[in-house]
Amino acid sequence: MSSPLELAGARPGPAFTVTFDGREIEALPGQTVAAALWAAGITSWRTTRGTGRPRGVFCGIGVCFDCLVTVNGRPGQRACLLPLQPGDAIRTQEGTGHDD
Amino acid sequence: MTDRPRLAVIGAGPAGLAATVAAAAHGVRVTLIDAAAQAGGQFYRQPAAALRAGRPQALHHDWRTWQRLRRALDAHVRAGAVAHLTDHHVWFVERESGESGRFTVHALLGPEEADAVAVGADAVLLATGGYEKVLPFPCWTLPGVVTAGGAQAMLKGTLVVPGRTAVVAGTGPLLLPVAAGLAAAGVQVAALVESAAPRAFLRRTRALAAQPGKVAEGAGYAAQLLRHRVRTLARHTVVEAHGIDRLEAVTVAALDGEGRVRVGTERRIPCDTLAVGHGMLPHTDLAGTLGCRLDGLRVHVDDEQRTDVPGVWAAGEATGIGGSALALAEGHIAGRSAAARLTGSTPDPQEWAAAAKSRTGLREFAAAIESVYAPPAHWSEQVTDDTVVCRCEEVTAGTVREAVAQLGAGDLRTVKLLTRAGMGWCQGRICAPGVAGLAGCELTAARRPFARPVPLGVLAEDHPQPTSRAHTHPTDGGPS
Amino acid sequence: MTGAACALFAARAGLDVVVVDRGPVAGGTTGAGEGNVLVSDKEPGPELDLALLSNRLWSELAEEFGEFIEYEAKGGVVVATSPGGLAALERLAVEQRAAGVVAERVDGDTLYGLEPHLAPGLPGAVHYPQDSQVMPALAAAHLVRAAGARLLTGRTVTDVLRTPGGAVLGVRTDRGDIHAPALVNAAGTWGGEIAALAGAPLPVLPRRGFVLVTEPLPRMVHHKVYAADYVADVASDSAALQTSPVVEGTAAGPVLIGASRERVGFDRSFSLPVLRALAAGATRLFPFLADVRALRSYVGFRPYLPDHLPAIGPDPRVPGLFHACGHEGAGIGLSTGTGHLIAQALTAKTPDLDLAPFRPDRFAEEAA
Numbered sequence: 001m002s003s004p005l006e007l008a009g010a011r012p013g014p015a016f017t018v019t020f021d022g023r024e025i026e027a028l029p030g031q032t033v034a035a036a037l038w039a040a041g042i043t044s045w046r047t048t049r050g051t052g053r054p055r056g057v058f059c060g061i062g063v064c065f066d067c068l069v070t071v072n073g074r075p076g077q078r079a080c081l082l083p084l085q086p087g088d089a090i091r092t093q094e095g096t097g098h099d100d
Numbered sequence: 101m102t103d104r105p106r107l108a109v110i111g112a113g114p115a116g117l118a119a120t121v122a123a124a125a126h127g128v129r130v131t132l133i134d135a136a137a138q139a140g141g142q143f144y145r146q147p148a149a150a151l152r153a154g155r156p157q158a159l160h161h162d163w164r165t166w167q168r169l170r171r172a173l174d175a176h177v178r179a180g181a182v183a184h185l186t187d188h189h190v191w192f193v194e195r196e197s198g199e200s201g202r203f204t205v206h207a208l209l210g211p212e213e214a215d216a217v218a219v220g221a222d223a224v225l226l227a228t229g230g231y232e233k234v235l236p237f238p239c240w241t242l243p244g245v246v247t248a249g250g251a252q253a254m255l256k257g258t259l260v261v262p263g264r265t266a267v268v269a270g271t272g273p274l275l276l277p278v279a280a281g282l283a284a285a286g287v288q289v290a291a292l293v294e295s296a297a298p299r300a301f302l303r304r305t306r307a308l309a310a311q312p313g314k315v316a317e318g319a320g321y322a323a324q325l326l327r328h329r330v331r332t333l334a335r336h337t338v339v340e341a342h343g344i345d346r347l348e349a350v351t352v353a354a355l356d357g358e359g360r361v362r363v364g365t366e367r368r369i370p371c372d373t374l375a376v377g378h379g380m381l382p383h384t385d386l387a388g389t390l391g392c393r394l395d396g397l398r399v400h401v402d403d404e405q406r407t408d409v410p411g412v413w414a415a416g417e418a419t420g421i422g423g424s425a426l427a428l429a430e431g432h433i434a435g436r437s438a439a440a441r442l443t444g445s446t447p448d449p450q451e452w453a454a455a456a457k458s459r460t461g462l463r464e465f466a467a468a469i470e471s472v473y474a475p476p477a478h479w480s481e482q483v484t485d486d487t488v489v490c491r492c493e494e495v496t497a498g499t500v501r502e503a504v505a506q507l508g509a510g511d512l513r514t515v516k517l518l519t520r521a522g523m524g525w526c527q528g529r530i531c532a533p534g535v536a537g538l539a540g541c542e543l544t545a546a547r548r549p550f551a552r553p554v555p556l557g558v559l560a561e562d563h564p565q566p567t568s569r570a571h572t573h574p575t576d577g578g579p580s
Numbered sequence: 581m582t583g584a585a586c587a588l589f590a591a592r593a594g595l596d597v598v599v600v601d602r603g604p605v606a607g608g609t610t611g612a613g614e615g616n617v618l619v620s621d622k623e624p625g626p627e628l629d630l631a632l633l634s635n636r637l638w639s640e641l642a643e644e645f646g647e648f649i650e651y652e653a654k655g656g657v658v659v660a661t662s663p664g665g666l667a668a669l670e671r672l673a674v675e676q677r678a679a680g681v682v683a684e685r686v687d688g689d690t691l692y693g694l695e696p697h698l699a700p701g702l703p704g705a706v707h708y709p710q711d712s713q714v715m716p717a718l719a720a721a722h723l724v725r726a727a728g729a730r731l732l733t734g735r736t737v738t739d740v741l742r743t744p745g746g747a748v749l750g751v752r753t754d755r756g757d758i759h760a761p762a763l764v765n766a767a768g769t770w771g772g773e774i775a776a777l778a779g780a781p782l783p784v785l786p787r788r789g790f791v792l793v794t795e796p797l798p799r800m801v802h803h804k805v806y807a808a809d810y811v812a813d814v815a816s817d818s819a820a821l822q823t824s825p826v827v828e829g830t831a832a833g834p835v836l837i838g839a840s841r842e843r844v845g846f847d848r849s850f851s852l853p854v855l856r857a858l859a860a861g862a863t864r865l866f867p868f869l870a871d872v873r874a875l876r877s878y879v880g881f882r883p884y885l886p887d888h889l890p891a892i893g894p895d896p897r898v899p900g901l902f903h904a905c906g907h908e909g910a911g912i913g914l915s916t917g918t919g920h921l922i923a924q925a926l927t928a929k930t931p932d933l934d935l936a937p938f939r940p941d942r943f944a945e946e947a948a
Contacts, residue, residue: 030147
């Protein structure tokens with residue numbers, strides 16, 4: 001059993017902590033929001049504004065806007081594109097993300 | 101600062117890189133503008149630098165070509181002939197009015213895309229690439245269902261996988277490397293589900309025989325799949341995804357000769373990931389706004405890769421889906437042509453005869469691929485009325501069908517106006533093929549004046565002054 | 581939209597109706613409109629009378645179609661950006677009230693109660709509760725459907741069939757003739773072409789307008805909010821670009837931002853300076869919009885006649901020919917009144933409004 005990090009011979013720097021809905025998760029330097037959430041076993045971080053259904057990564061390259069997420073209070077960011085910084089606060093984006 | 105003319109190349113994938121290198125080697129200054137943090141595009145997407153991957157080639161095909169391009173780019177950047185602007189998300193290319201013929205490329209900076217910058221150029225080369233086409237099926241909006249290309253992009257770029265057990269499904273040449281890549285990265289690939297028939301390839305032997313490299317590439321992936329014990333289900337399709345709040349399983353079924361699901365062949369495959377794709381579509385928004393002629397869904401170009409708008413070239417997937425090798429050939433030709441014309445000479449096609457020959461063969465190959473890999477002819481019959489088709493606006497198949505049957509909608513734009521399908525964040529990029537199929541109308545290129553969302557504050561501010569040479573992020577471009 | 585309304589009112593007056601369009605439903609200016617049903621932007625006169633009639637008819641249709649056509653009697657707020665502007669606005673409101681418009685002066689807490697996110701420090705505004713909105717494409721499609729009319733889309737009228745005496749017999753299309761004793765020209769910006777085919781010239785010209793559409797938001801803008809200079813732009817005769825901010829939230833979420841007016845023929849190319857001016861105007865009225873993203877923009881062509889009034893009613897030059905076009909930027913709002921008046925004219929009833937100011941042949945003398 002291989003992991004993608006092993007496969008690519010990655011030697012990232014030490015992991016740092018970010019939060020997802022208040023809960024601490026670990027992220028590696030260079031990881032996007034989506035990558036860190038996937039690595040933590042989290043696959044959805046948005047609910048739709050019509051029916052409140054969960055969504056996460058779909059296209060993975062910034063085209064579909066399904067992975068929109070609120071980071072450090074700013075809504076509507078694409079999790080698949082946005083790299084994480086230590087201490088970032090990721091929040092599930094509900095509806096338009098502008099509701100509060 | 102010299103008076104050498106400046107070419108703006110938009111997109112740093114294979115086409116844009118080949119164009120940049122070719123143009124810079126022939127006397128023009130190039131501003132290479134790209135949304136990613138590193139060159140490579142989707143095909144040569146690099147792991148984030150901070151992940152310090154020692155063996156990125158383990159995730160790639162044809163690494164040598166990439167190394168050659170990368171070295172050439174680096175040399176031109178060092179020599180000052182190329183400015184490579186990373187993290188620049190282009191939202192509009194403006195052709196200055198009057199006789200100047202100059203262009204201003206408007207971009208948003210950094211991953212936040214909040215601040216603006218404008219880059220001036222004498223000519224523009226669009227190497228905007230493509231994105232994946234995915235047709236809808238029941239519950240395709242469940243988390244865990246990702247595009248095949250998306251799974252690959254996440255793997256190549258950030259060295260993560262979406263889950264433990266995956267089904268790779270749809271149609272097209274991308275599915276093989278995606279399945280092989282996921283398997284190599286430790287994902288159990290439960291099945292590769294391809295709706296095309298393998299026998300169709302044999303009927304295309306001429307185009308195949310002309311591309312031994314492509315055949316070897318395919319054989320290599322097939323061997324990897326065998327090694328990882330991935331079973332391939334040809335002439336099969338995914339008819340439904342299952343799960344409550346995330347994917348738990350998919351139902352796959354065999355297809356008959358007409359492209360309909362064979363009743364009784366349905367079987368359920370447990371999985372936490374479905375990587376699905378039905379081919380690729382070109383990014384043509386910037387070209388469309390510049391007024392370039394489109395042939396169907398792709399940018400029209402002549403033998404020199406010129407569009408019909410003076411000063412605008414295009415190359416790669418934007419001019420028709422054909423893969424990285426074709427993109428390299430087209431990019432090279434476009435770069436040579438632009439360099440010659442910008443320096444006031446008439447280009448001699450003999451100088452790029454090899455690339456032109458390769459382009460011809462690869463376009464034939466692409467046409468053969470396109471005819472072989474087709475979604476099931478009757479895919480839309482599997483789409484239930486309650487299936488969400490437009491993911492952004494949550495428009496169901498039933499609503500689309502009603503707009504057609506009851507309100508007289510007969511084209512994509514009218515369906516959009518009457519249902520909101522395609523009005524959301526992605527502006528119909530994802531749902532248009534599905535909506536067109538359900539409505540029984542032609543898939544046409546949409547007019548999207550903004551290639552990506554742009555903050556009104558950025559739009560409202562006076563022009564940031566166009567810069568010809570912005571090697572670093574300017575700090576004076578953004579709104580305060 | 582005007583054609584759909586004519587079809588509905590004519591069908592309800594007992595006529596058998598065929599709707600012919602060279603494009604799809606709502607494929608022309610209707611599909612590029614915001615769906616304004618306004619009384620606030622009109623000075624007293626025949627257009628305001630038509631607007632008041634139309635406004636009442638829309639609210640009646642809303643009982644029947646409301647949800648399907650996203651009808652919303654949200655009201656308009658016209659904001660003055662200077663004390664002088666406020667005085668002019670109040671003078672207009674006084675005249676409008678005399679004509680039957682409900683117009684309430686609002687300022688301070690009342691204004692910010694109506695629109696909490698407006699820029700601070702604005703001197704005042706006038707609130708027009710009658711202003712409404714519909715989703716124009718849905719409205720057109722549902723009205724045509726309710727009319728029970730035969731809908732022939734993708735069919736181009738190539739000629740108008742007439743008797744030797746000149747009366748209308750029907751139309752020739754690229755796919756066959758359609759016979760009818762009466763022809764209603766509701767071709768909007770392209771109404772001049774139909775008029776010419778019928779031998780009764782009508783100088784309809786296009787005035788280009790862009791609309792910016794934002795990402796979906798919760799309701800942050802509650803009314804149709806625009807700056808007082810919009811009224812002047814609407815009435816203006818200038819060919820040059822004019823932009824005055826018009827901002828409104830929609831039931832679907834996005835905020836719509838207009839309005840620009842230019843006379844540039846049928847040029848569909850996107851003009852960044854125009855879009856910048858729209859964004860600048862909107863962010864001045866609502867500063868929070870600066871961080872909100874524009875997802876798209878669309879362009880349309882308002883049909884206008886030289887005196888900025890529509891052509892409504894029978895054309896005395898060609899028996900059987902009726903016109904219902906040239907409503908400039910108010911076609912959605914004015915469509916119901918127009919359809920109603922056309923149906924009355926078609927059935928030889930006395931129209932509810934005097935059609936004299938809308939006479940289709942009123943430009944003939946000038947040309948001659």
